[in-house]
Amino acid sequence: MTELAIGIDGGGTSCRAAVADRNGKIIGRGKAGPANILSDLENSLLNIVESAQEALRDAGLAAEAISSVAAVVGVAGANVTDYGDRIEKALPFAEGRVVTDALIALQGALGDDDGIVGAFGTGSVYNARRNGRLKGVGGWGFVVGDQASGARLGRDLMERSLLAHDGVRPASAITEALMTEYGNDPERIAEFAHSARPTDFARYAPVVFEHAARGDAVAVGIVTDAATAIGESLDALLWPECPSICLLGGLAGAYEPWLSEHYRSRLASPKGDALQGAVELAVKLLNDRLRGAA
Missing domain, CATH: 3.30.420.40 (ATPase, nucleotide binding domain)
Known part of the structure; x- marks a missing residue:
């Protein structure tokens, strides 16, 4: 060896x-x-x-x-x-x-210190170390988990676009843009979703954040719901003396301004x-x- x-x-x-x-x-x-x-x-x-x-x-x-x-x-x-x-x-x-x-x-x-980590990319997962003991939350995959992940953001965008198309919920610039991409044909979206992999959905995550930053109501709703899910998962791991929370992954920076001060006040830069x-x-x-x- x-x-x-x-x-x-x-x-x-x-x-x-x-x-x-x-x-x-x-x-x-x-x-x-x-x-x-x-x-x-x-x-x-x-x-x-x-x-x-x-x-x-x-x-x-x-x-x-x-x-x-x-x-x-x-x-x-x-x-x-x-x-x-x-x-x-x-x-x-x-x-x-x-x-x-x-x-x-x-x-x-x-490193070997205590704290909480949340990772957000195509999927999402959390882990904590407290007095050397590990505890995890999430990581159950796109179909039944991975809340606030890139894949779930893309999936939520498609769901809300179809709801808007059916007149169940209000439309917005982002839902209209998505429908246009698929020729205003909901069957094409359903066909895509049937065979798409998590990475296919995740490519829409930047689009969601871009529209949310411009105040698009549907995009804001998607990101707000995701931020709430992050808070719920962090609460399942957080303890009063927790020294830090580190957010990792391609979406970490995008989520920071959407989190409540309760979590932002504990955010720390990751060592690696x-x-x-x-x-x-x-x-x-x-x-x-x-x-x-x-």
Whole structure:
């Protein structure tokens, strides 16, 4: 086993990897396609491996070195039934662990300190560390969870656009724009939604925030509901002495002004991102293995 560790952040949009030495110094990075194990297990595994091999090549190493490293892979859905175990058993590393994306986000943002992390990208998930004990909220996938995620924002936009089209709720500039995109044909929207993946819905998230910033009533309603959902999840984890809350992911900054002062007053800049957290956990795994072999 080499003295190398690979951390992998398997996101719904892309899979990022970084290879580091046993001291945590990153020497190579790689990137591949999405790793949403709940919706596409087979391709997620392929992208996890490809990102790791690219990181090794970036470090000047042969891709075949993948079989001699320790690795930690953080993915959404690792806590759902046996998805995480199935990925872990198929990994080509000398030592590999699959954990939730919430755990690597927590480690990256807080290091070994206490606090709460909420991560918002294609999906959403929360995790807290209090006196060394971990507790998570969410991460149940787009169909029944991932409130305030990019995928849910896009899905909510489509739902409200159809309600406006049917005259159930008022229309607005954003619902009219969406209907125009689909030729004012609600059947085309229904057809899209039937086969769309979370990333397909998530591409509408920036549009929702742009219209909300301009005061569009429907967009404001979508973002306000999402901010309320964030508050509810944070409340499930928050304790009086909680030192900080870190928001991560592509939508984190967009949500900050929509949160109540109760949460904004506790916001802190993360020490690092989810990939950094995965690397730190992989280095710990590597060093535990090396000590055990000594």
